Amino acid sequence: MYYSSAEHYVKPEDMNAMDRILRVNQRIDFPLREGDILKSGSHGAQVTCLADSCRWPRAVDGFVYVPYIISRQYEDMDRITIETGMLDISSATCVKFVPRTHEPNFLNIESRTGCWSYLGMTGGSQTLSLQSPGCMWSGVAAHQLMHALGFVHEQSRSDRDYHISILWENIPEDQRDNFRKYETNNLNTAYDYSSVMHYGRYAFSEDGGPTIIPKPDPYIPMGQRDGPSLTDIHKINILYNCD
Numbered sequence: 304m305y306y307s308s309a310e311h312y313v314k315p316e317d318m319n320a321m322d323r324i325l326r327v328n329q330r331i332d333f334p335l336r337e338g339d340i341l342k343s344g345s346h347g348a349q350v351t352c353l354a355d356s357c358r359w360p361r362a363v364d365g366f367v368y369v370p371y372i373i374s375r376q377y378e379d380m381d382r383i384t385i386e387t388g389m390l391d392i393s394s395a396t397c398v399k400f401v402p403r404t405h406e407p408n409f410l411n412i413e414s415r416t417g418c419w420s421y422l423g424m425t426g427g428s429q430t431l432s433l434q435s436p437g438c439m440w441s442g443v444a445a446h447q448l449m450h451a452l453g454f455v456h457e458q459s460r461s462d463r464d465y466h467i468s469i470l471w472e473n474i475p476e477d478q479r480d481n482f483r484k485y486e487t488n489n490l491n492t493a494y495d496y497s498s499v500m501h502y503g504r505y506a507f508s509e510d511g512g513p514t515i516i517p518k519p520d521p522y523i524p525m526g527q528r529d530g531p532s533l534t535d536i537h538k539i540n541i542l543y544n545c546d
């Protein structure tokens with residue numbers, strides 16, 4: 304058991320996308336990596352999505368089309384929230400989310416239990432869950448869409464130890480795996496505290512103590528509520544070779 308979401312320590316209006324995700328996902332009883340990434344059978348060993356096979360392909364017109372279908376169970380307001388998350392990415396990058404017609408590889412957006420996604424393109428139909436109402440923020444939608452585009456959490460970057468301290472003593476032993484560091488391709492970008500992919504200060508906390516402290520300035524805010532940061536957008540443009 305972990306508190307994860309910081310709901311006891313952080314005012315609801317101050318919760319970032321990941322805080323909101325962890326709050327909902329506490330109820331999930333199947334294994335998720337880092338709280339919201341589903342392991343895929345097809346490239347289960349692939350932990351950072353560096354290979355081409357994990358990225359959505361670029362079309363001849365230079366755009367990267369990500370086809371999706373969206374469950375009819377959503378109400379109009381939910382649909383608008385999800386589409387806002389898509390638009391926050393597509394309006395500033397060459398990645399375009401398009402309703403699926405006949406494409407073999409696509410996102411199947413459904414309201415299952417929790418907010419979660421696979422990492423990168425898995426091939427075929429891949430579910431991306433945005434539970435209504437728990438996950439109905441455009442920033443949460445953008446967070447899961449970025450996982451589906453191949454991005455991991457910001458604090459799992461290979462260079463994270465220069466920018467944050469992990470307070471291991473405040474993390475229950477069975478949750479410490481959620482703070483692993485990976486060999487990531489950082490795309491020549493600076494570490495981004497304001498990434499929509501960043502954990503909050505109290506993620507997976509055992510007893511309410513902080514689990515991540517920025518350094519050297521411990522008061523730098525971490526994470527993002529509204530949507531992708533400028534650096535998130537920049538990274539999508541680099542990973543997908545947008546012009």
Ligand SMILES: [Zn+2]
Pocket residue numbers: 339340446450456
């Ligand atoms: Zn995530």
